[in-house]
Structures are given as structure tokens and as C-alpha cells.
Amino acid sequence: MTSPEFATVRVELGARSYDVLVGRGLIAGAAGHLAPFLHRPRVAVVTDENVAAAHLHALTAGLEAAGIVVVSLALPAGEATKGWPQFTRCVEWLLEQKVERRDIVVALGGGVIGDLVGFAAAVLRRGVRFVQVPTSLLAQVDSSVGGKTGINAPQGKNLIGAFHQPALVLADIGALDTLPGREFLSGYGEVVKYGLLGDADYFAWLEENGPALAAGDVGLRSEAVRRAVQMKADIVARDETEQGERALLNLGHTFCHALEAATGYSDRLLHGEGVAIGCALAFELSARLGLCAQEEPGRVRAHLAAMGMKRDISEIPGDLPGPEGLLELMAQDKKVVDGTLRFILARGIGAAFVTGDVPRDAVLAVLSDAMAGR
Numbered sequence: 518m519t520s521p522e523f524a525t526v527r528v529e530l531g532a533r534s535y536d537v538l539v540g541r542g543l544i545a546g547a548a549g550h551l552a553p554f555l556h557r558p559r560v561a562v563v564t565d566e567n568v569a570a571a572h573l574h575a576l577t578a579g580l581e582a583a584g585i586v587v588v589s590l591a592l593p594a595g596e597a598t599k600g601w602p603q604f605t606r607c608v609e610w611l612l613e614q615k616v617e618r619r620d621i622v623v624a625l626g627g628g629v630i631g632d633l634v635g636f637a638a639a640v641l642r643r644g645v646r647f648v649q650v651p652t653s654l655l656a657q658v659d660s661s662v663g664g665k666t667g668i669n670a671p672q673g674k675n676l677i678g679a680f681h682q683p684a685l686v687l688a689d690i691g692a693l694d695t696l697p698g699r700e701f702l703s704g705y706g707e708v709v710k711y712g713l714l715g716d717a718d719y720f721a722w723l724e725e726n727g728p729a730l731a732a733g734d735v736g737l738r739s740e741a742v743r744r745a746v747q748m749k750a751d752i753v754a755r756d757e758t759e760q761g762e763r764a765l766l767n768l769g770h771t772f773c774h775a776l777e778a779a780t781g782y783s784d785r786l787l788h789g790e791g792v793a794i795g796c797a798l799a800f801e802l803s804a805r806l807g808l809c810a811q812e813e814p815g816r817v818r819a820h821l822a823a824m825g826m827k828r829d830i831s832e833i834p835g836d837l838p839g840p841e842g843l844l845e846l847m848a849q850d851k852k853v854v855d856g857t858l859r860f861i862l863a864r865g866i867g868a869a870f871v872t873g874d875v876p877r878d879a880v881l882a883v884l885s886d887a888m889a890g891r
């Protein structure tokens with residue numbers, strides 16, 4: 518920690534570098550962190566109705582106490598917001614508020630709000646700066662950092678968007694207190710992903726501390742978020758636009774996207790739950806292909822079980838397409854290159870890599886066994 522209240526992680530991107538602050542009290546104390554970015558004492562905040570009820574007052578009160586005028590818009594909560602209608606509403610509202618090129622737009626919320634508002638900021642007047650104030654664990658460790666912004670298309674998730682880096686990220690650990698338990702654990706699916714893809718020590722630390730941080734330990738939560746953000750910052754600094762290494766952040770996502778599509782993006786399966794199951798499947802596939810030790814998938818699943826999380830396809834409620842149907846859905850993935858599906862596999866915990874060389878039969882066998890609970 519750089520101070521008793523928050524840690525700072527720097528995302529090094531030359532002229533577009535920025536800080537991610539991780540700690541408690543950052544929403545109520547946002548004024549001090551935002552002030553250096555303001556050319557005039559005015560900000561436009563976009564949030565959703567649920568987050569507005571929990572956090573907008575604290576943010577607004579702190580800013581107004583510092584003499585900053587706040588205008589705000591609350592969009593409906595939920596994934597359905599992340600499409601053209603609410604995007605258009607957001608952009609037109611920002612124009613009505615006369616947000617100028619040198620102003621700051623604040624995205625207060627989870628991944629849906631961060632992605633949508635970031636994209637709105639990317640296109641408004643050909644680009645205004647924006648600040649991410651992520652309020653979900655998933656947004657704090659993943660979507661608020663790295664500049665991927667966008668909305669969903671009828672053809673698929675996140676198919677319309679832009680790289681637009683925030684000017685600052687304020688990850689207030691206190692906001693996690695108001696998350697429903699299931700949503701917190703879903704975000705934890707993205708946390709565990711970082712250990713699995715690139716840091717075995719972090720995974721071991723999560724095995725030891727995961728249950729206590731899920732139970733509410735603030736120091737452990739801060740440390741977990743800080744370490745995940747540091748890993749993401751390092752990867753983004755090396756590969757901002759995903760020409761190579763950044764694809765590792767998609768560990769578990771090829772399986773996850775198919776499962777999300779198969780469950781209609783409903784609350785049968787939250788995104789991070791799908792990521793966790795997808796990570797377990799990626800390790801199972803890696804072990805069967807002889808890439809990693811046979812014990813590794815069991816270790817991944819044991820940690821997910823210790824956290825009270827789903828770890829297999831058979832735990833998803835309701836009907837699903839068969840293995841062939843899921844494989845078909847996987848073929849819609851953005852990681853398809855020249856018609857070849859690319860997987861993130863692993864040589865061990867903390868040692869993921871990208872490959873296009875995966876026999877179709879091996880994937881089908883893993884899916885079929887997972888659906889049967891074997």
C-alpha cells in the first residue's frame with residue numbers, strides 16, 4: 518500500500534498512462550483525485566439505477582462539497598442496457614449537458630456501465646476523457662482497466678466498440694460490501710483467472726485467503742484486487758490492442774462465451790461463473806492433451822469448490838445443447854482466426870498460452886464428460 522487508504526497501480530501507456538487507485542473511501546473522496554483532471558468544476562456521471570441508489574449520493578456529496586457541479590444520468594441496470602438504445606440515450610444526454618472535449622465523464626458502476634460509458638466517451642466529440650469508478654469485483658479487476666469499451670450487437674457480445682483508455686480508475690473496495698454474494702463470487706471467477714494464467718504464487722495466495730476475503734476481509738480484498746490489477750496493467754502495457762499476450766486474459770472465456778450463449782445471457786449463469794467453469798475446462802483439456810500435470814484440473818476445481826462456486830457444466834441449471842451444439846457456439850468466438858478456434862491452454866497453474874492446435878475430438882470429449890458430471 519502506498520498510503521494507509523489506497524494503493525496505486527500505474528498502467529504505462531506513454532502519453533495515455535494512468536493510475537488505478539485501489540482502496541476504501543475512494544467514492545466519497547473522489548473529488549481530490551478528480552480535481553487535477555478538471556479544466557472547469559463540472560462532471561457528468563453516468564451510472565445505473567441500482568448503483569445510483571447505493572453510491573451516487575456519496576459520490577455527488579463529496580464532489581459538491583469540493584465545489585464541483587455534478588450532473589448525472591442513471592440507466593436501467595442489467596446486460597440489456599449494453600446496446601444501441603441506451604448507448605444513444607447516453608451520448609445524446611452527454612451532448613444535452615454540453616459536455617466539452619476537455620471535460621471528464623465519470624462511469625460509476627459495473628462492467629456494463631464502464632463499457633458503455635467508455636464507448637460513449639470514445640465517440641463523443643471524437644473522444645473525451647473518462648474516469649472509471651468500478652463498483653463490482655468483476656469491473657475492478659478486469660473491465661475497468663485496459664481501455665476495452667463497447668456494447669453488444671444482436672450478433673454477439675462486445676462486437677461494437679473501441680479501445681479508449683480511462684484517465685483514472687478509482688476502485689473503491691468499500692463498494693464490494695453492497696454486492697450480493699453471488700455477484701461477488703462471480704467477480705471472483707475473474708480474480709482466480711489471473712492466478713491461473715500467469716502467477717502460481719497468486720493462485721496459492723488465493724487458495725489460502727480466498728474464503729476469508731469472500732467473507733469480507735477488507736485488507737485481503739484490497740490485496741487481491743491490487744495484485745490482479747497489477748497483472749492486468751503489466752499485460753496491457755505490453756500489448757494494448759491484443760496482438761498477442763493480452764489474449765491470455767481470455768483464459769476460460771471460449772468455453773464461457775458458449776455457455777453464456779447457451780443459457781441466453783440469463784441469470785442461469787453469470788459471466789464470472791462461466792469464466793470459472795471455463796478455466797476448469799481449459800485445465801481439463803490441457804491435462805488430457807498432456808500439456809500439464811494430471812493433478813492441476815483437480816486443484817483448480819478444489820479451489821472453486823472451497824469458494825462455494827460452480828466448477829462444472831453439470832452444475833448449470835436447466836437444459837443445454839449437447840457437446841456438438843456447444844462447440845458450434847464456441848466457433849462464434851471473437852478469437853476465431855481464419856476459421857480456426859484459438860484456445861488459451863496451460864502448461865501448469867500460472868503458465869497459460871494461446872494455441873490454435875486443439876483437436877476437435879478432445880474438446881468434444883471434455884464437454885461431453887463435463888456435461889455428464891464426470
Ligand code: GLY
Binds near residue numbers: 660662665
Ligand atoms: N477482459 C479482457 C481484456 O481486457 O483484455
